[in-house]
Amino acid sequence: MTPKRESDVTVVGAGPVGLLLAAELALAGADVHVLERLTEPDQAMKAQSINVPTAEALDRRGLLPAGTSGPRFTGHFAGMVLDPDLVDWSDPDFAAHTAADRCRMFAQPRLEALLAEHVARLGVPVHRGVEFTALEDAGDGVRVDTSTGALRTGWLVGCDGGHSAVRRLAGIEFPGTAAELVGYQALVDIADDEKLADGWVWSAHGVYRYGPQPGRVVTLEFGSAGAQFARAGRAAPVTLDEVQASLRRTSGTDVTVTALRATPTRWTDNTRQAADYRSGRVLLAGDAAHVHPPFGGQGLNLGIGDAMNLGWKLGAVVAGRAFETLLDTYDAERRPVGAWVLDWTRAQTGLMRGDAKSAALRGVVGDLLGTPAGTTYAVKKISGVTQRVGPSGDHPLVGALVPDLWLRDGSRLVDHGHGGGFLLLDRTRDGVFTRLAAPWANDVTAVADDDRTPTGVLVRPDGVVAWASDTSDGAGLDDALRRWAGVR
Ligand SMILES: Cc1cc2nc3c(=O)[nH]c(=O)nc-3n(C[C@H](O)[C@H](O)[C@H](O)COP(=O)(O)OP(=O)(O)OC[C@H]3O[C@@H](n4cnc5c(N)ncnc54)[C@H](O)[C@@H]3O)c2cc1C
Missing domain, CATH: 3.50.50.60 (FAD/NAD(P)-binding domain)
Incomplete structure (x- = not known):
């Protein structure tokens, strides 16, 4: 076609x-x-992994596969692995975003x-x-x-x-900063992996990491990034010899790579x-x-x-x-x-x-x-749990990604947003916010719930809170709707 x-x-x-x-x-x-x-x-x-805002974006559209829950993912900073047991998971920023957190x-x-x-x-x-x-x-x-x-x-x-x-x-x-390193990521078979250490290992020639998945290799080499990249050719496929040579240089061993198990990648730290x-x-x-x-x-x-x-x-x-x-x-x-x-x-x-x-x-x-x-x-x-992408406002939630909000009927607010559009959580006893949003009814899905705080939350289609309130008077809701959902 x-x-x-x-x-x-x-x-x-x-x-x-x-x-x-x-x-x-x-x-x-x-x-x-x-x-x-x-x-x-x-x-x-x-x-190999996604952060909480990405997991929540998939969840928001009903795309997060069931059965993908796993241990809490922490990652690393400059090769220094972050120990999940040291993290204060009770921190309010983590606690507000737990529903999709195990799908990383x-x-x-x-x-x-x-x-x-x-x-x-x-x-x-x-x-x-x-x-x-x-x-x-x-x-x-x-x-x-x-x-x-x-x-x-x-x-x-x-x-x-x-x-x-x-x-x-x-x-x-x-604009930005030029490359000073070349990196490789590959999944390989190695004849003599006893020559490699687990985790991130530094040497004068660079850094390598073997694991945590069996056969996964990452190497970083400093100094000749531009020339090495140009020699390899930007779009040229990464070869077994290239991965082996980098692994040998960074590990200081004569380790032998016998096979590539997936298509490897080559990159630089060009940052723009x-x-x-x-x-x-x-x-x-x-x-x-x-x-x-x-x-x-x-x-x-x-x-x-x-x-x-x-x-x-x-x-x-x-x-x-x-x-x-x-x-x-x-x-x-x-x-x-x-x-x-x-x-x-x-x-x-x-x-x-x-x-x-x-x-x-x-x-x-x-x-x-x-x-x-x-x-x-x-x-x-x-x-990404602290990410704020939107405007700030009178309520601390405004500008943040909407936290997990469970409703009286057992559903979550995000369950109502699979088709896109705005979501309006209305916890007033007589549907005050829903009435205020009536002119935007084609674009705003109002979701009623029982009487709790926050009493109302207007969520943009991208999950950012556009308005929130702990009272029932609806102050500011009309402005937020006009600003984000358009004049009606
Ligand atoms: C080794 C490595 C590890 C990474 N690990 C992570 C990670 O753990 N977490 C993370 O968040 N990110 C990671 N990234 C970054 C992530 O892979 C990229 O940021 C992501 O692929 C960007 O997606 P994109 O859709 O913007 O671009 P791309 O994935 O590059 O897609 C661009 C598409 O445009 C097509 N295209 C290009 N030019 C044209 C044209 N002229 N006409 C038609 N089509 C064209 C290309 O063929 C391609 O399909 C990693 C990257 C690398 C290299």
């Missing part, structure tokens, strides 16, 4: 971000399609397959084997050239990864953020908007957050429910989260170098992370 010649929105890239964005746009009523140059989904080893081990190909099924159910066409090649923003729409012909679209969103052609052709700058997430009718999301090394597993999560934030906003603009100014809040809300992730990874690069000063710094930071307060701080950051 060739792409339609006219659409509301064209998404370039069927990675996890493009797929989720397309689904959110479809739920918001937009006519959307996806162009993907690969003929088959990419099976390369990338993300989620390999990226599995997530992409789940999202591909989701977009297929929503009827969104994903055109594989179609490469985006050029764009011309005419002000009232965009002309798009592809390897199978030209098309016209109202809006173009680049979800086409770190080397985004959409970003380049839209003329959006990509788009100067604008929007230029006219062209927008960016996911790695197209920001790149950084994969330390601590944040990139996919960052992109999922972009897609959730942009989907309903662009959908509302396309449908005429909101003014274009709503799109300004996309950059304003997502840029700080992206900038934080970039710095979180830069700090880890600084700590992981092989020199004596970095080793000394690792000792100090390692001592701090070995305390309950230090580990709790790092795990709160990594898990």
Whole structure:
């Protein structure tokens, strides 16, 4: 099937971000399609885990598979493993987000397959084997050239990864810091793995990690990143010899890799953020908007957050429910989260170098992370439970991701939001908030519950609390609805 010649929105890239964005746009009523140059989904080893906001985003749409609960996931900071037994799990930020917290081990190909099924159910066409090649923003729409012909679209969103052609052709700058390391991730068979130690091991040549899953190898080498990357060729497949050579250099052994069990990945710590997430009718999301090394597993999560934030906003603009100014809040809300992730990874690069000063710094930071307060701080950051993406307001919940809210009938508030749209929790005795929101009834699902606090919560389609109250007078609800759901 060739792409339609006219659409509301064209998404370039069927990675996890493009797929989720397309689904959110479809739920918001937009006519959307996806162009993907690969003929088959990419099976390369990338993300192995997701954070709490990503797990909650899947949960919000009813996509979190049952039976995926596991132990609480903590991760690492610069190779210093964070001990779950030191974490204060009673901290209110953790306690507010427990429902999806046990579903964090989620390999990226599995997530992409789940999202591909989701977009297929929503009827969104994903055109594989179609490469985006050029764009011309005419002000009232965009002309798009592809390897199978030209098309016209109202809006173009680049979800086409770190080397985004959409970003380049839209003329959006990509400032940041240059690479100083090359990393590999692979799943291998090793003839003589007794030569390797478990966990993260530093040497003058770099760092390697063997485990925790059998055969999983990560290596980092400092110093000649640019040259090594160029030699390997950015897009060239990673070979067994390349993984073995890096493992030998970083471990100082003659260990022998006998087989690759999955498609390995090669990356650098090139760390950059788009100067604008929007230029006219062209927008960016996911790695197209920001790149950084994969330390601590944040990139996919960052992109999922972009897609959730942009989907309903662009959908509302396309449908005429909101003014274009709503799109300004996309950059304003997502840029700080992206900038934080970039710095979180830069700090880890600084700590992981092989020199004596970095080793000394690792000792100090390692001592701090070995305390309950230090580990709790790092795990709160990594898990995303403290993330605030929206505006602040009179109530402390405003701007935060909605916490777990269980209702009298045994359901949770998120169970009512699988189809997208706003959710309004109304705990007033006579449905005051539901009456106030009546003009927005097409876009707001009101959910009645018994008389408790918070008495009311208005949740945006991306899970961000737009308004909350502990009283029954509804003060501020009308303003919040006008601001986020549009003037009625
Ligand atoms: C080794 C490694 C480990 C990682 N671990 C984690 C982790 O644990 N947690 C985490 O959150 N993140 C992790 N990441 C980061 C994560 O993989 C990325 O952030 C994520 O893939 C970004 O998704 P995306 O959809 O924005 O881009 P991509 O996944 O890069 O998808 C972009 C898509 O666009 C397509 N495309 C590109 N150009 C064109 C074009 N011109 N026309 C048509 N299609 C095009 C590509 O073929 C691709 O399918 C890791 C990354 C690596 C490399």
